[in-house]
Amino acid sequence: MSALEELITKAKALQAEGHTPGQISDELGLSMETVTWLLTQQKGMEAPKDVHIDWAAVGSHGVLLNDMAMMMLKRFLYLEEGGDVRAIEDLPDTVVGIAPSGAPLATLIAAEEGLKLAVYLPAKHSRSEAPTGSLSGTFSAIAAQRCIIVDDVVTTGTTLSETIAFLRQHGATPVAVWSLFDKRGAREIDGVPVHSLFVISRLG
Amino acid sequence: MSALEELITKAKALQAEGHTPGQISDELGLSMETVTWLLTQQKGMEAPKDVHIDWAAVGSHGVLLNDMAMMMLKRFLYLEEGGDVRAIEDLPDTVVGIAPSGAPLATLIAAEEGLKLAVYLPAKHSRSEAPTGSLSGTFSAIAAQRCIIVDDVVTTGTTLSETIAFLRQHGATPVAVWSLFDKRGAREIDGVPVHSLFVISRLG
Structure with a gap:
């Protein structure tokens, strides 16, 4: 197959x-x-030009997943573009994980650094007639917080744009997006810098 | 651009x-x-159907590179397909890094586990008229060794096939290939199982 x-x-x-x-x-x-x-698969509709990323070998084990999350954190601490090495004090207040795939990574980062954890549920998961995104009430609120947004894959950036707008509307400041994989190769989304571990580009 | x-x-x-x-x-x-x-870019020649993987954010820092290498090792120890959790005693004798990109990862794995290190220089790097692969004389020999082969990206599998054949011709037993990224989605190459952290598939 x-x-x-x-x-x-x-x-x-x-x-x-x-x-x-x-x-x-x-x-x-x-x-x-x-x-x-x-x-x-409508007739006359071209096959999608996309790239599929399967990271289940890592995602399926807590130790490997934690390693991945710590690498996102270290990328921020050691490799800040165009600046000096970061200090722990530069970390934001809250880590916002995008549900479902970003939430475990965000959780591990927040647990390691003693930061607040928020979980954002994107509009595409809403089943209402006018789908809208929301913040899980079980975890941290975000008003007046400096936030890092965590997700696994940046595909088109639509979900991230939505999350950034939601955070700003609710009085938070999104300071960076951290992702494992970036399929867009974009350095920023709506004025927020994107830091990815891997950039995957489709050719042709 | x-x-x-x-x-x-x-x-x-x-x-x-x-x-x-x-x-x-x-x-x-x-x-x-x-x-x-x-x-x-010859006229009439189609643009390549390939996927470019840029992992320089990780490869450019020793700590992140070491994290990546340790994840390859843990994938082997924790996630062996169809079997029980591996024991350290199941590790092979020698880690063979494919130069240039596989060698640093192989080095870190060998250093962590106290294994021998060999470095294979593929034929495509040979500048002779009849290009041939070779083992660097600076590092370990491989005769009678159980070997793990380490590289960063499995693209077509040509280099790995060549390495496997070289090891067998020189009396070694290749027991597994470890890679970061697999673009082929192959479970094995020439009878040797391939264990990758990430599988990247191009659609359409």
């Missing part, structure tokens, strides 16, 4: 279980456009 | 400095076919 056929099978199985396209997009680390194509 | 234009510029700069296509292929983590296209 090709990578594409495998993804079509997975996407359809998730849909059959009642998942929304937004959830499938997160689950598979693909853009919404790609997921729509996988689910419908 | 698009990712493709950036790579064309980089590939041509490396060629101007006297690098062979094989070296450029390693340097940029791309297949030989892609590098040939980047350097010539």
Whole structure:
């Protein structure tokens, strides 16, 4: 089975279980456009030009997941672009994990550095007629907080733009986005710098 | 500048400095076919269908590079497919790093676990008329050794096939390939299991 056929099978199985396209997009680390194509494969509609990133070997074990989260933290502390080595005091107040895939990474970073943890649920996971994003009430509030936003994969940047706007509307200051993989190769989104461990670019 | 234009510029700069296509292929983590296209862009020749992986943010700092190497080791120890958790005693005798990009990762793994270190120089780096691979005489020999082969990116698998054949011809037993990224999604190469941290698949 090709990578594409495998993804079509997975996407359809998730849909059959009642998942929304937004959830499938997160689950598979693909853009919404790609997921729509996988689910419908309408004639005359071109196959998606996307790249699938499977990091389950790391995500499936707590020790490896923690290593990954600590690398995001060290990238911030050691490799700040165009500046000196960072000090722990430069860390923000709150780590905002984007649910579902960013939340475990954000949790481990907050636990390591003694920071507050917030969890953002993007609009694409909302099942209401007018989908809207929200902050989980179980974790920290964000008003007047300097926040770092954590997610696993930057695909189109739509979810991050939404999260940045949400934080600003609620009185928080997003100071950086940390991601494992960046498929856009963008240095910033809506004025917020993006720091990724790996940049993945599709050629041709 | 698009990712493709950036790579064309980089590939041509490396060629101007006297690098062979094989070296450029390693340097940029791309297949030989892609590098040939980047350097010539012959009319009627299609743009390469490849994925570029930039892990320089991690590779450029010793601490992050060491974290990455330790994750390769832990993946082997904790996540052995279809078996129990591995014991340190299951480790091989020698870690063979493929020069240039696999060698630092192999070095850190060998140093951590007290294993021998060998460095393989693939044929594509040979400048002789009949290019042939070789083992660096500065590091360990491999005869009668159980070896793990370490590289950063599995692109087409050509270099790994060559390394596996070289090890077998010289009396060694390759027991596994460890890589950071696998662009082929292959579980094995020439009968040797491949364990990668991340699988990157191009769609469409």
